[in-house]
Amino acid sequence: MYRKYGSPDNLKLTYLDKPVPKDHEVLVKVHAAAVNYGNLVLLRGKPYLARFVYGLLKPKHTIPGGDIAGQVEAVGKKVTQFQPGDSVFGDLSGCGWGGYAEFVSVPEKALALKPANISFGEAAAVPMAGVTALQALRDKGNIQAGQKVLIYGASGGVGTFAVQIAKSFGAEVTGVCSTRNLDILRTLGADHAIDYQKEDFTKRTEKYDLILAVNGYQPISVYKRALRPDGTYVLAGGSGAQFTQAMVMGPWISLTGNKKMSSMLQRQNQKDLFFMSELLETGKVKPVIDRLFKFSEVDKAFRYFEEGHAQGKVIITIAEAS
Known part of the structure; x- marks a missing residue:
């Protein structure tokens, strides 16, 4: 979490209660998450125009993380697309972020089933x-x-x-x-x-x-x-x-x-996640991973990403797949 805009030094590991999914939400045990420019904007609060969306004086979303991949832990009573045990990947940028956590509860429309032929780390690189x-x-x-x-x-x-x-x-x-x-x-x-x-x-x-x-x-x-x-x-x-x-x-x-x-600015879209999933399953697209960081190294992952020389994606490993 972070409480104020600034450098990666502001990111601190924190213990919170495990989230409970609402009717249309899915509780995901996160195995991997990606670092991207959107997360950097959240952390730095720059460009300043972004603060009109993410909080003028302090961040509105205190847990960064947009791209995730993991396993469904539980589902809300009105969820129809997923069930516990499903492997999923998704984009949380349109529903509050929060992917840099062991568990996150998100609307089912933010997720898609993870292709079986790629790892959780590779899946987190995609959304x-x-x-x-x-x-x-x-x-x-x-x-x-x-x-x-x-x-x-x-x-x-x-x-x-x-x-x-x-x-x-x-x-x-x-x-x-x-x-x-x-x-x-x-x-x-x-x-x-x-x-x-x-x-x-x-x-x-x-x-x-x-x-x-x-x-x-x-x-x-x-x-x-x-x-x-x-x-x-x-x-x-x-x-x-x-x-x-x-x-x-x-x-x-x-x-x-x-x-x-x-x-253009990317917009969260479940149909596009499905489209990407088909490209991944058929082998037409293969995620390129530059480097993996541990969950305790999120600050290091941000610093490395900010250098601007990554070959492909920078991934944070949060939980190992069982």
């Missing part, structure tokens, strides 16, 4: 990052088979999912990452990998139907030049300046030409 990539490519980007897709920041949590999801839709995928991550992109099935430390992708003559920017500090004008005349740019992560440009300049660029420039 927010995987669904962000899916919604950005499919819903905002309207991805189509045969399109040329560029993913900037392709080796991080969202990026590794985006590469695989784009390939599952039949796109030709180019990933942009650092030197040490090139092999990861090739393993994930990227058709082309660009090392931004050695090459500026904007200097290429190649134009793209869809660009997904997950990380980096490129101005919106750079991405615009790299698009085909009717191409689409979607921002799903990066610096504050990038988001400001996408929100302010994106609509104007879209109105004055055929290129579409937009930003």
Whole structure:
């Protein structure tokens, strides 16, 4: 838990009563949870605009944790989708957070059954990052088979999912990452990998139907030049300046030409969890785990995540599967 905004030093292990599920809720024994940007916003209270949602002077949600995976311990009397003993994974960002705990009680609509072919740690990596990539490519980007897709920041949590999801839709995928991550992109099935430390992708003559920017500090004008005349740019992560440009300049660029420039924020959606579950079960998507931390090392997990060099997802192991 944490009582005030600030550094990971504010996170303290605390004992609370075990939650009791309400009528439409499921009590989950949490085996693993993920670290992501949303949790960092909760902890730091930055950007400051987020405080209008999460609490102006102090945090409204004192237990962070959005992505979880675990086993159903008990169900409310009106729950229809799950029963005790089920292995589940889900996104708590739309229902109070609270995943960094041994037990959490959440609405059943926040969960899906965990595919049997992945671990709890792998399942915890999926909900927010995987669904962000899916919604950005499919819903905002309207991805189509045969399109040329560029993913900037392709080796991080969202990026590794985006590469695989784009390939599952039949796109030709180019990933942009650092030197040490090139092999990861090739393993994930990227058709082309660009090392931004050695090459500026904007200097290429190649134009793209869809660009997904997950990380980096490129101005919106750079991405615009790299698009085909009717191409689409979607921002799903990066610096504050990038988001400001996408929100302010994106609509104007879209109105004055055929290129579409937009930003997006992931929304909790059970149907999208089901969709991701199918991709996982069929092996079309495989979560990439960078590092596992113990529950007592949550502060260390946050510090490592903040360094910004994780290859895939950072996972906190809360309870071992029985």
